[in-house]
Amino acid sequence: xxxxxxxxxxxxxxxxxxxxxxxxxxxxxxxxxxxxxxxxxxxxxxxxxxxxxxxxxxxxxxxxxxxxxxxxxxxxxxxxxxxxxxxxxxxxxxxxxxxxxxxxxxxxxxxxxxxxxxxxxxxxxxxxxxxxxxxxxxxxxxxxxxxxxxxxxxxxxxxxxxxxxxx
Numbered sequence: 172x173x174x175x176x177x178x179x180x181x182x183x184x185x186x187x188x189x190x191x192x193x194x195x196x197x198x199x200x201x202x203x204x205x206x207x208x209x210x211x212x213x214x215x216x217x218x219x220x221x222x223x224x225x226x227x228x229x230x231x232x233x234x235x236x237x238x239x240x241x242x243x244x245x246x247x248x249x250x251x252x253x254x255x256x257x258x259x260x261x262x263x264x265x266x267x268x269x270x271x272x273x274x275x276x277x278x279x280x281x282x283x284x285x286x287x288x289x290x291x292x293x294x295x296x297x298x299x300x301x302x303x304x305x306x307x308x309x310x311x312x313x314x315x316x317x318x319x320x321x322x323x324x325x326x327x328x329x330x331x332x333x334x335x336x337x338x
Contacts (some may be wrong), residue, residue, distance in 0.1 A: 213267070222269045228257070272301045272303065297327075
């Protein structure tokens with residue numbers, strides 16, 4: 172004779188397993204999406220920090236030209252651009268699925284250049300950096316192989332002091 176009680180226990184155990192699988196099917200994509208959003212947030216913070224440090228490096232030395240200018244583009248091969256690019260290249264290399272681009276945009280505004288007596292240059296340097304973030308899970312499937320692209324811009328006063336030509 173078959174016991175009615177053993178059949179009930181087996182059905183209850185199977186129901187619990189189905190419930191656990193159902194919860195995991197709903198919960199796992201949500202957790203993976205949170206990890207993706209965390210990656211994007213980390214990438215945004217990294218890009219902001221890289222941009223700020225690159226702008227500080229660009230503003231820490233002599234400008235590209237000691238002439239008054241309003242938002243002059245600073246091209247590759249000039250000291251401010253090269254200082255900013257070196258910071259991005261050397262410091263902000265990660266093993267995460269994100270990369271700060273090497274090509275940065277830099278502009279300088281020079282309002283006043285000191286005379287032969289020397290003094291501080293009045294102006295600022297503005298740097299724009301771009302980061303490409305490749306979320307590894309659900310968001311990565313949505314945005315595709317191009318990833319998420321974020322940009323950041325920081326302006327920093329020039330801290331260069333022109334030496335005096337009169338001893």
